[in-house]
Amino acid sequence: MTRSRKSISVLLACLLMLVTILSACAKSDSGQGGGNSSSSANPESSESAGGERSGEPITLRMTVWGAPEEVAAYKAAIAKFEKKYPNITVKLQHIPTDYDTKLTTMVAGNDEPDIAQMESASIAYPLAEQGKFYNLQEFLSSDPEFKQEDLVPNITYSLEPGHIIGLGPGPESFGLFYNEDIFQDAGLTPPPSKASEAWTWDEFVDVAKKLTIDAKGRNASEPGFDPKNIKQYGVNIGTWWGAYSNFIYSNGGDFVSEDGKSFALNQPAAVEALQKLADLINVHHVAPSPVQAKNIPATNIALQTKKVAMAIDGQWATAGLAQSKFHFNVGVLPVMKQPMTTVVSGMFSMFKSTKHPKEAWALMKALLDPDAAIDLITAGTWMPSYRNWYTDPAQLAKWTENLDSRPSGYKDAIVDVLLNASHQTPTGYVKNFNKIMDIVNPALDKVWLGQQTAQEAMDSIAQKAQGQVQGRRDVKS
Numbered sequence: 001m002t003r004s005r006k007s008i009s010v011l012l013a014c015l016l017m018l019v020t021i022l023s024a025c026a027k028s029d030s031g032q033g034g035g036n037s038s039s040s041a042n043p044e045s046s047e048s049a050g051g052e053r054s055g056e057p058i059t060l061r062m063t064v065w066g067a068p069e070e071v072a073a074y075k076a077a078i079a080k081f082e083k084k085y086p087n088i089t090v091k092l093q094h095i096p097t098d099y100d101t102k103l104t105t106m107v108a109g110n111d112e113p114d115i116a117q118m119e120s121a122s123i124a125y126p127l128a129e130q131g132k133f134y135n136l137q138e139f140l141s142s143d144p145e146f147k148q149e150d151l152v153p154n155i156t157y158s159l160e161p162g163h164i165i166g167l168g169p170g171p172e173s174f175g176l177f178y179n180e181d182i183f184q185d186a187g188l189t190p191p192p193s194k195a196s197e198a199w200t201w202d203e204f205v206d207v208a209k210k211l212t213i214d215a216k217g218r219n220a221s222e223p224g225f226d227p228k229n230i231k232q233y234g235v236n237i238g239t240w241w242g243a244y245s246n247f248i249y250s251n252g253g254d255f256v257s258e259d260g261k262s263f264a265l266n267q268p269a270a271v272e273a274l275q276k277l278a279d280l281i282n283v284h285h286v287a288p289s290p291v292q293a294k295n296i297p298a299t300n301i302a303l304q305t306k307k308v309a310m311a312i313d314g315q316w317a318t319a320g321l322a323q324s325k326f327h328f329n330v331g332v333l334p335v336m337k338q339p340m341t342t343v344v345s346g347m348f349s350m351f352k353s354t355k356h357p358k359e360a361w362a363l364m365k366a367l368l369d370p371d372a373a374i375d376l377i378t379a380g381t382w383m384p385s386y387r388n389w390y391t392d393p394a395q396l397a398k399w400t401e402n403l404d405s406r407p408s409g410y411k412d413a414i415v416d417v418l419l420n421a422s423h424q425t426p427t428g429y430v431k432n433f434n435k436i437m438d439i440v441n442p443a444l445d446k447v448w449l450g451q452q453t454a455q456e457a458m459d460s461i462a463q464k465a466q467g468q469v470q471g472r473r474d475v476k477s
Helices: 003-029 068-084 099-108 120-129 137-142 180-186 201-210 241-250 268-282 299-304 317-324 357-368 370-379 393-400 410-420 433-448 454-466
Strands: 058-064 088-094 115-118 156-160 163-167 174-179 230-236 308-314 328-331 341-343 347-350 422-424
Touching: 058 068, 058 099, 058 357, 068 088, 068 357, 068 370, 088 357, 099 120, 115 120, 115 357, 120 156, 120 163, 120 347, 120 433, 137 163, 174 180, 174 241, 174 299, 174 341, 174 410, 201 230, 201 268, 241 268, 241 308, 241 341, 268 433, 268 454, 299 308, 299 317, 299 328, 308 317, 317 328, 328 410, 341 410, 347 357, 357 370, 370 393, 393 410, 410 422, 433 454
Parallel strands: 058 088, 058 115, 230 308, 341 422
Antiparallel strands: 115 347, 156 163, 163 347, 174 308, 174 328
C-alpha cells in the first residue's frame, strides 16, 4: 500500500470514529438511556427536558388502582401534563382488582410501566429489593424546582436512608369523628380539636361510657346497664394496624425496637396501648367487638344513624360524611402520652426499565401537584402532599374552608397534627412487615375478643415473630 493510500485509509477511519462518537452523543441527549447520572435524573437539565424542545414523540405508561373518582383525578393531571408537553402521550392503565398479582405478572414478563402506583408493604419493597426502581433521591437532589423538603412529613418511602423508592401523592391521617347532635342532646362537651387540649385516655373513656346506651336508655356509667343489649356505642375503634398504631406511637411504643433487632409489640408501651383499646370492648363495653362490628355500617352511616357516637377513622372518611348531610365534626385523637397520628399513603415509583427517566420524573411531579387532584382533596378523599398547602393561608383555604368535607375542627385536629405530630406508617420502615403481622393478627384477635390479655397474646407469639424481624429501613445497615 502506497503512502497516499495509507493516508486516505487513516482519514476514513478517523471520519468513521467521529461519526460514531457524534451518534452516541445524540442518542445520550435524546433521553433514550436509563442511566443514573445527574443529568438524566434532572428533567430540566437538558435541551430535551420532558421532550418539550426536542419534539420527539414519547409515550409513558403508568398503572394505578383506585375508585372512579381517583382515576378521574389522574386523568385530569395527565391532561394538564400532556398540554404542557404536547409530544408526550401518557397511557393510563387502571387495574381495579388483583393489582399486585397483575403488576407482578407484568414485571415477570418484562412489561413494566414507566410509573406505577404502589402499596408499601405488599409489593413495592420486594420489587425495590430486586433493584427494579430508580432511587428518586437522585431526581430530588438535582431538580431546581422540587425538593424533598417541599413535601409533608412521612410520605417518602425509602429502601434505606438516602435511597427513596416512592413518593406519596395523597397523605392520610386519623381523627376522632363524632355526631354533634348526640353530644348536644347528652349535654356533653365535644372532643377538643387542638392537640394541646386533647383528652387524656381516662377522659375519653369517661365520655364514651356516657354515650354508650343500652336498649332501655341507660348509659354504661349507670347501674343496671346491659352490655348485651347496646343500641348506641360510644365509639367504634377499628382493630387493624392503621387504627391501633396511633395509640402505640402515642404511648411511646413501636412494632420493632429502635435498632430494628427486636420484636416490640410485647414490650410495655405497646402492650399497654393494645390492652387499653381491648378494654374499650371487653371491660368498659363502649366499643363493638370485631364480631359486633360486622353489623356496624361505614363511619358516615354509623354516625348518622346513631349506631355510634364517635369513630376513630382516617380523614378519608370526610368524603362520605360530607355526603350524608348531618352535623358531624372531628376532634383530635385522645392521648396516652403525647399527641400522635399515623400517616398512611400509597406511593408512585419509577421503574428503572423506563426509556424516558427525565420525562417520567416530570410526570411524577405533575401527579404530586395538589392542583392536579384538587377535586379529590376538596371532596375529602385525599390531603395535599405539598407542605406549603398546609402553611400558606391562601393555599390552606383552597381545601379547608367553606366545604362540607371540612368541619370546624378539621384544621386543628387533622391538618396541624399531621404537620406537627405524625409518624410514618410501619409499612414504610419495618422490614418484612406483612410476615410479622401474619403472626401478630391471629393473636390480637384473641385480645379483641377478650380471650387473652395483650401481654399473654404478644408473649405467646414473640419468639415466632422475632424470627421474621429483619430490621428497620430508617436505620443504616
